[in-house]
Amino acid sequence: MAGFFAKLSGIFSGYSEINDDFYEELEETLVMGDVGMEATEEIISELQDKVRQDRLKDPNDCREVLQKIIISHLHSLTDDDYAFERNKSIVLIVGVNGVGKTTTVGKLAHLYKSQGKRVIMAAADTFRAAATEQLSEWAGRVGTDIIRGTEGGDPGAVVYDAIQAAKARNADVLLVDTAGRLHNKKNLMNELKKIGSIVQQEYPDALKETLVVVDAATGQNAKEQAKEFKEVTDVSGVVLTKLDGSAKGGIIVAIEEELDIPVKFVGTGEKVTDIIKFDAEAYAVGLTGYDPAEEAAKQAAEEAERQAAEEARKSEVTVAVSGYRIDENEVIKVASEQEKEDAFAFFRSLRKD
Ligand SMILES: Nc1nc2c(ncn2[C@@H]2O[C@H](COP(=O)(O)OP(=O)(O)OP(=O)(O)O)[C@@H](O)[C@H]2O)c(=O)[nH]1
Numbered sequence: 001m002a003g004f005f006a007k008l009s010g011i012f013s014g015y016s017e018i019n020d021d022f023y024e025e026l027e028e029t030l031v032m033g034d035v036g037m038e039a040t041e042e043i044i045s046e047l048q049d050k051v052r053q054d055r056l057k058d059p060n061d062c063r064e065v066l067q068k069i070i071i072s073h074l075h076s077l078t079d080d081d082y083a084f085e086r087n088k089s090i091v092l093i094v095g096v097n098g099v100g101k102t103t104t105v106g107k108l109a110h111l112y113k114s115q116g117k118r119v120i121m122a123a124a125d126t127f128r129a130a131a132t133e134q135l136s137e138w139a140g141r142v143g144t145d146i147i148r149g150t151e152g153g154d155p156g157a158v159v160y161d162a163i164q165a166a167k168a169r170n171a172d173v174l175l176v177d178t179a180g181r182l183h184n185k186k187n188l189m190n191e192l193k194k195i196g197s198i199v200q201q202e203y204p205d206a207l208k209e210t211l212v213v214v215d216a217a218t219g220q221n222a223k224e225q226a227k228e229f230k231e232v233t234d235v236s237g238v239v240l241t242k243l244d245g246s247a248k249g250g251i252i253v254a255i256e257e258e259l260d261i262p263v264k265f266v267g268t269g270e271k272v273t274d275i276i277k278f279d280a281e282a283y284a285v286g287l288t289g290y291d292p293a294e295e296a297a298k299q300a301a302e303e304a305e306r307q308a309a310e311e312a313r314k315s316e317v318t319v320a321v322s323g324y325r326i327d328e329n330e331v332i333k334v335a336s337e338q339e340k341e342d343a344f345a346f347f348r349s350l351r352k353d
């Protein structure tokens, strides 16, 4: 990730004026960072408008503007977007193979369990050998119940059983791990539709959240995958995994801009605690290097320094004034023998003129 973030936030100090080269490098960096052509062009054009309008001259002044523009291209997530966390809910974790679905189930289970919620996992990836084992390991590690099916069995049946268990055990959150690969894509999508209708039928009073997991390292493919899932299921959010190892990360803007799905979680590593809720402001701050909190702290520090300098200057003035005080007694009192002689010599010489 450092690649894109460091590069973008470093551009501003590399130019002494806002010129075509500056815009070009900015554009290239955004595109290379996976922001995508569409969003990049809009962002640059909005920046140019604002620069013209406010007659900005210093590239550094673009940081704040760009930060705000980026935020405006992202969803501002509210509590409503995470309503499933506060209500009885079923969370379907979907995505193609290897993106980090099972790991995300483990991380979310840990997160909610640590908040005192009753969590149940459903191992609905019955297709891949060892998938259920992998989820069972997570369940053991986190300390949650897990509903398992048989390998090659019907994922719909697992979801059905899990819903009955969730009702019987009064679970707060039911997390469903699904397969990333079936015999073909059509099968996969059909399976998800089937799971969706079982949920609708069996658990209508639970809030349904469908999170599509995509891997940051796959760039534009991540966006395409999210799009395909959006077409067949009610995707309510994206989990972007492996942002820790990615030199990019602009795909968040592309997904939100082009697909209009909010990124709700970001995977930041392989550990159970390596998941964060996405925050548009923190993201834009990281990207542009313009940090209002840091800026305020810097200004406060500068003001304190200025005041200290002012105090120092005042006391210097006092010294200077007292040093030149036209008070012979005072001068005599503070001056050394030599200085006294010099003063006398001076006044003597004046007298001679
Ligand atoms: N660095 C990093 N690795 C991650 C993250 N999330 C998942 N992984 C790793 O990605 C690999 C695949 O994760 P899984 O959770 O098995 O992915 P999956 O989508 O369930 O895969 P299938 O079940 O095969 O479809 C594992 O090695 C995880 O440790 C993340 O946020 N950061």
Ligand SMILES: [Mg+2]
Binding pocket: 101, 102, 103, 125, 131, 177
């Ligand atoms: Mg899996």
